[in-house]
Ligand code: TYD
């Protein structure tokens with residue numbers, strides 16, 4: 001094989017260097033150097049006779065297409081995130097931290113699809129290990145082939161002969177191609193392999209599910225271009241110590257990115273959670289202080305989730321602030337609002353906040369529930385059990401309107417809540433009379449406190 005020369009190219013300005021450098025000497029940017037293979041200039045211009053023209057431009061009105069037939073994966077949550085099933089010829093990337101359940105999810109889909117032939121390629125586990133796992137998650141697995149192979153050329157040749165309906169490749173970091181000398185998992189290997197896989201998927205019209213690891217920073221290991229090449233990027237997240245897992249699309253050429261799939265990791269694989277609210281609310285027999293319920297929307301999906309706070313006098317030194325599932329900076333800001341606008345003395349108190357089920361919430365509408373749970377714990381009075389909250393809190397203690405308010409109200413009503421606190425601005429656009437649940441519109445946090453603890 002010819003010796004391949006690699007160079008390092010600045011992704012920002014295109015400056016080349018023989019060795020990797022931290023800072024570009026031309027544009028001054030840091031950490032922009034990426035390894036690339038030195039290409040020889042072939043000297044072909046677009047006027048050259050060597051270039052054959054295959055494609056012709058077409059008027060957009062003349063382009064016809066058949067309605068795509070999606071493959072139903074028999075997994076309602078997975079279908080939902082994909083936008084209604086796997087599109088033939090599409091390349092789907094599932095990314096996530098180690099041990100979160102990527103292999104389990106992919107294998108589960110592969111073995112449970114009886115109508116289709118599937119090929120599960122693993123570069124990480126042996127055939128016996130995969131069989132053991134398959135035994136845990138399914139009773140029958142007729143049409144699923146397992147292959148333990150890491151050379152991409154072999155994988156694709158075998159696929160072409162076997163012609164399965166769906167291919168799973170676990171993982172993109174373990175496969176390699178002979179065309180690049182770099183080690184598996186390096187930038188150029190990942191890029192070359194993904195391009196090859198994409199070519200296979202498009203030419204044969206078969207969907208390929210690709211599994212990718214996540215690096216320390218939480219983005220997909222390997223180059224960002226991986227995300228550009230594939231059609232769909234799904235992120236599998238959750239806390240490894242909890243049973244809930246969330247699958248969300250961060251890119252989807254064939255559907256919306258606002259859908260969300262929720263799973264529960266059990267001893268026999270991942271169970272689909274179709275009604276998350278019922279699991280995420282613990283509904284204690286007796287009411288405890290510091291617990292509130294937030295009517296959140298993640299993606300396009302409303303669910304109610306319990307937020308717990310514990311406020312206690314700091315025993316020594318600086319008071320601690322700790323939060324799981326909620327942004328700590330946002331918590332600090334909300335505590336400052338409580339202190340300044342509502343006159344609560346929290347500066348000398350420890351504050352711990354926890355979102356139930358190991359779920360992380362990004363929804364700003366969680367603010368009001370967080371504030372109320374902190375307050376409830378501080379004064380040690382439980383909040384009414386049948387009450388929930390949905391509102392963003394601003395720096396002056398004002399309650400700001402949030403999106404999808406009607407969905408939140410309906411979900412709360414469906415779960416039997418009697419009262420919901422929202423922003424007064426939100427009440428203007430909805431017909432409060434059509435709901436059985438009592439809607440309380442407030443413009444300041446003090447109004448909510450007065451109404452709750454009168
Ligand atoms: P895995 O799919 O191997 O994770 P990944 O491919 O993302 O690295 O899943 C790993 C965890 O899931 C492992 O710690 C064991 C657990 N697990 C279950 O709880 N139940 C099951 O049925 C299976 C197969 C795995």
Ligand code: MG
Pocket residue numbers: 102103104124170
């Ligand atoms: Mg795995």
